[in-house]
Amino acid sequence: MTVPESDGAQIEVVRVFTDQAGRFGNPLGIVRHAAVAGVDHQALAARVGYSETVVVDDPADGRVRMRIYTPAVELPFAGHPSVGTAWWLSDQRQPVHIIDVPAGPVEVTSTDGITWARARAEWTPDFEFHEFEDAAEIATLDPGDFPEGKHYCWGWTNEPRGAIRSRMFAPAMGVAEDEATGAAAVRLTALLTRGLKITQGEGSQIFTEWDSDGWARVGGRVVADHPIVV
Structure with missing residues (x-):
């Protein structure tokens, strides 16, 4: 049984797709799965209010599983969460090469300050x-x-x-x-x-x-x- 909201869960925040000066960008909420194991993730995302909030498992063997939520629905794939989470995990010294989302495996890389995610249009x-x-x-x-x-x-x-x-x-x-x-x-x-x-x-x-x-x-x-x- 899950509860509709979280009591005191800390959401890490990054801004994805900034300009060269670090301005603008789309806020992304990131939370470890272990921190919200008994929480309704969709309700949590609605409370956070960003266009997407992600729930991330612990990385293992260079890959990690991730679920993506808008304030209203869960998505099988999204670009700014994939890029943002790849950067954040690297910043946490837990870099991965694959992010497994419901749609499939997203390959992630970083070159010259740009974090990349490879995905299918469908x-x-x-x-x-x-x-x-x-x-x-x-x-x-x-x-x-x-x-x-x-x-x-x-x-x-x-x-x-x-x-x-x-x-x-x-x-x-x-x-x-x-x-x-x-x-x-x-x-x-x-x-x-x-x-x-x-x-x-x-x-x-x-x-x-x-x-x-x-x-x-x-x-x-x-x-x-x-x-x-x-």
């Missing part, structure tokens, strides 16, 4: 993509214009260089607006079959690489933030 949620001819219009959008569903709005800022501007609204997942969305970046990379340099939300930065046959890599910078207690 693991991502079923986003509705809206391409804007004028990327400047994306800044004028209001989350209230998207009362349901999962909407990724994007436009080229420099198509030859693969640079785009984007915002994402996902009330279906309990997220009015997401600051930086790795799973949508994976799906768009697969749709366009090319690597991208994405500026999302207030200024978060996401990088992707097209691999092949439905595989893509998503990466970015991560910084530690202040833990919270719920």
Whole structure:
């Protein structure tokens, strides 16, 4: 039997997909499974309120199991939790090469300050993509214009260089607006079959690489933030 909430559980927090100066980024809540073994994880994520909170097992043999929760639903895969957790475990001196999520094994690496996660496009949620001819219009959008569903709005800022501007609204997942969305970046990379340099939300930065046959890599910078207690 589980209880609906946690009494005093400490949630570690990192910001994923920051810019080069460590600004912006999407907060991610991280908690060890042992610390919340008798807790309703979905209710915990709702209390934390970030777009995603993860429950992580203890790593073994270079891999770790992880569950991912938005405030409303559990996800089989998500990009910013995969990148953020890989960085955090490395920072904790428990680096892994594989994160096992319900969708499958996510390979993680780090190069030149960028943490990467490799995933398949079909693991991502079923986003509705809206391409804007004028990327400047994306800044004028209001989350209230998207009362349901999962909407990724994007436009080229420099198509030859693969640079785009984007915002994402996902009330279906309990997220009015997401600051930086790795799973949508994976799906768009697969749709366009090319690597991208994405500026999302207030200024978060996401990088992707097209691999092949439905595989893509998503990466970015991560910084530690202040833990919270719920």
